[in-house]
Amino acid sequence: MFLPIEYPNLGRLFGITKIHKNKDNPPFRHIISNKKTKTEKISEYLDSVLNPVVQTTTFYLKDSWCFLHELFLKKDVLANCILVTLDVEALYTNIPHTEGMQSLQLFLNKYTNFSQAKVNTVCTLMNIVLENNFFYFNSKIYKQTKGVTMSSKVAPAFANLVLSPWENEKLT
Numbered sequence: 001m002f003l004p005i006e007y008p009n010l011g012r013l014f015g016i017t018k019i020h021k022n023k024d025n026p027p028f029r030h031i032i033s034n035k036k037t038k039t040e041k042i043s044e045y046l047d048s049v050l051n052p053v054v055q056t057t058t059f060y061l062k063d064s065w066c067f068l069h070e071l072f073l074k075k076d077v078l079a080n081c082i083l084v085t086l087d088v089e090a091l092y093t094n095i096p097h098t099e100g101m102q103s104l105q106l107f108l109n110k111y112t113n114f115s116q117a118k119v120n121t122v123c124t125l126m127n128i129v130l131e132n133n134f135f136y137f138n139s140k141i142y143k144q145t146k147g148v149t150m151s152s153k154v155a156p157a158f159a160n161l162v163l164s165p166w167e168n169e170k171l172t
Contacts (some may be wrong), residue, residue: 009036011135011149013142030093032135032149039129043154046125050157053112057164059171088163092155093147095162097130100148103162129154 011032019026034040054060061067071078088094104126108119129152133144148155 005036005038005041007036008038010141011035011037011133011151013135013137029150031151032133032144034149034151034153037134039132039152042125043129043152046122046129046154047157049122050154050161053108054157054160054164056111057160057167059164059167060160090147091159091163092150092152093144095147095159097127097146100130100158100162101127103165104158107161107164126154126158 011034013030013032015028015030017026018029021027034043055062061070101123105119105123108114108122109116112119114122130148133149133152135142135144135149148158
């Protein structure tokens with residue numbers, strides 16, 4: 001079967017220093033490893049379902065190379081423009097579960113041809129991923145109560161779908 005993990009682990013908290021932010025006193029990006037946790041395979045499945053949906057959103061860009069390609073194609077139009085970017089700080093870990101789930105359900109109902117049963121299944125599985133992020137740190141077990149773990153396979157798709165309605169409202 002695809003979803004079961006025979007010997008699941010708790011996530012492990014680790015971090016990466018963000019030296020590009022401050023070389024003298026770099027902040028620390030906390031990451032919870034999702035490897036071999038009870039939700040790892042569910043997250044992989046959800047990513048396989050949601051990632052194609054994300055690719056249909058208005059402002060989807062696959063990666064930096066696609067962005068550069070788009071800029072190159074529009075260089076004449078952009079000649080007199082100023083490029084502006086924005087960043088949501090710690091997006092994955094700051095999405096409130098209730099609001100994130102509401103956004104996901106509304107998005108799937110409005111912008112996909114998924115049956116109601118499929119929408120309900122996807123939302124139920126996403127809720128399982130969000131509500132079961134347990135991790136081990138410093139000899140203690142913790143539960144992440146907000147956001148999705150950064151190492152979760154579905155995290156980028158979930159975050160993109162949660163932000164997509166805001167992008168459509170503010171940027172079009």
